Amino acid sequence: MTQDEAKALVGKRAAQLVEDGMAVGLGTGSTSTMFIKALGERVKNEGLKIRCVASSDASTELGLSLGMDVVTLNVLPELDLYIDGADEVAPGFALIKGGGAALLREKIVASSAKKFVCVVDSTKLVEKLGKFPLPIEVIKMALPLVEKRLSELDLNPKLRMLKDGSGPLLTDEQNYILDCHCGVIENPEETAAEIRNIVGVVEHGLFLGLASMVLVAGEDGVTEITE
Numbered sequence: 001m002t003q004d005e006a007k008a009l010v011g012k013r014a015a016q017l018v019e020d021g022m023a024v025g026l027g028t029g030s031t032s033t034m035f036i037k038a039l040g041e042r043v044k045n046e047g048l049k050i051r052c053v054a055s056s057d058a059s060t061e062l063g064l065s066l067g068m069d070v071v072t073l074n075v076l077p078e079l080d081l082y083i084d085g086a087d088e089v090a091p092g093f094a095l096i097k098g099g100g101a102a103l104l105r106e107k108i109v110a111s112s113a114k115k116f117v118c119v120v121d122s123t124k125l126v127e128k129l130g131k132f133p134l135p136i137e138v139i140k141m142a143l144p145l146v147e148k149r150l151s152e153l154d155l156n157p158k159l160r161m162l163k164d165g166s167g168p169l170l171t172d173e174q175n176y177i178l179d180c181h182c183g184v185i186e187n188p189e190e191t192a193a194e195i196r197n198i199v200g201v202v203e204h205g206l207f208l209g210l211a212s213m214v215l216v217a218g219e220d221g222v223t224e225i226t227e
């Protein structure tokens with residue numbers, strides 16, 4: 001099975017978790033895109049009545065283009081279920097997210113949901129977090145200060161650039177992303193607290209204690225981890 005096939009499989013399985021009448025959070029990234037498309041099919045074919053809040057402009061546009069009712073948290077402040085991917089999943093449901101630069105809105109939407117189900121292919125499972133660079137969203141003005149503080153913590157920050165190299169990437173909230181090439185994160189809680197302490201950091205990509213279930217797609221199909 002290719003990674004894209006695994007993402008499609010787990011996205012489809014996640015769409016089955018959605019029930020009529022639910023308020024649903026839509027994640028961001030290629031796996032979430034598969035989920036949103038599968039959910040859109042259910043809305044169209046089964047007449048599923050749901051309302052959604054998305055964690056990025058891209059997922060909002062995708063949902064709307066599929067005829068889904070996508071509103072803001074102002075309209076729908078409490079969600080039943082949030083489905084989203086991750087860049088790394090370690091034991092205890094410790095996640096790194098933000099590879100798609102949507103970590104801030106993703107954390108807000110995840111925190112507004114009663115249940116966050118993370119959907120990944122098996123390549124995302126790790127014993128310890130940190131091989132994937134840890135994204136940190138930063139207020140533009142504070143970039144030099146935050147870069148300096150993160151370097152002092154040996155987190156090795158690099159400003160994320162646009163793919164064509166024409167300038168720094170801006171998030172949906174018009175902030176910068178610093179990707180920290182820090183290697184293994186031995187104590188994610190401690191690292192999260194140190195990062196949070198830096199003035200100018202808006203949010204970091206360590207998602208700790210937020211997910212309550214992980215669906216993993218691999219050669220044997222989809223496995224449900226509830227721990």
Ligand code: 5RP
Nearest residue numbers: 029030031085098099100102
């Ligand atoms: C976006 C994210 C994504 O969920 C994460 O990057 C995984 O993406 P993909 O499903 O494309 O592998 O956190 O900010």
